[in-house]
Amino acid sequence: MKAKSDIDFEKEEFKLILNSHSQRITAPRLEILSILKSSKNPLTISEIHSQMKNSKTDLATVYRTLNLFADLKIVSQIDFKDDFMRYELIFDRHHHHHVVCRTCGRIENVEACILGELEKMLAQKGYTDLSHSLEFFGVCESCRVNSITSKQRKTV
Amino acid sequence: MKAKSDIDFEKEEFKLILNSHSQRITAPRLEILSILKSSKNPLTISEIHSQMKNSKTDLATVYRTLNLFADLKIVSQIDFKDDFMRYELIFDRHHHHHVVCRTCGRIENVEACILGELEKMLAQKGYTDLSHSLEFFGVCESCRVNSITSKQRKTV
């Protein structure tokens, strides 16, 4: 559990971020930042919305806020090829990618990124302002084990 | 322009593909395969639909067909973070990625792929059945030049 001073500190940090982008400081914005900060994984809009204490905040506000944050590059938008966009804080974490288990959906970070060379190649071709998106998909160890177990069960 | 014998050959190829997956050979399926084969870039559903001669083919059929092809791994589904999925034939091309110009939308292939090492690392962590998606975004040379030109125009 967080101590009160930590909460205050966090709040000040969020206010600074909003101020530095000339954006108004409002309760929904602070709460959304706090939810994102305390999550290890990228979150969907409805996950964020359902974690809000102030339950009268409208879904539309959550959408508008995260679009704003994405434009300001406060969050990154992540696409796991299901029906939902996911959002993750950018500041205070370094660039990374994700592995998503195709079976249980668990998400792990992949810290390594060796795409510098590829981007260099593209820069030589004349591209500027380069970015990339990279996601991995697979079946994690525990899901593999479970699936083997259940196959054995079937054959018995 | 394609010679008749080429068209026949292509058609036979498509029939073989469908047969090998125990899928029925129908006019919409053959036509969609042909459109995909003749395109250099991944296509959206509505691009495919509007290129169909047999204009009574329903959009729903195009959706169903491409979902089927994706399940069978005849096409790959590509996500450029706009509102549309794109589809590209897998067979007869080797694995590659894309650069999308953020300004004009032009798409170029990126043949190099150096992700083998990263996937190996994930395999050691216990992941199986690995795949990845990788897309680059940037501003292409001609768009950069145009934008500089128009800035100069403004300052004059």
Next chain:
DNA sequence: ATGGATGCAAATGATTTGCATGAAG
């Protein structure tokens, strides 16, 4: 005060689905 943020409700638009019919094997 006043411009921007929010809540509410309605619109949008890509994708999916139910069902009756028609074609493929």
Next chain:
DNA sequence: CTTCATGCAAATCATTTGCATCCAT
């Protein structure tokens, strides 16, 4: 002749938008 694909129309569902009100500055 039976299974499965298609056309048509309606439904779904994430996301966006218009507008009146409220709040941060």
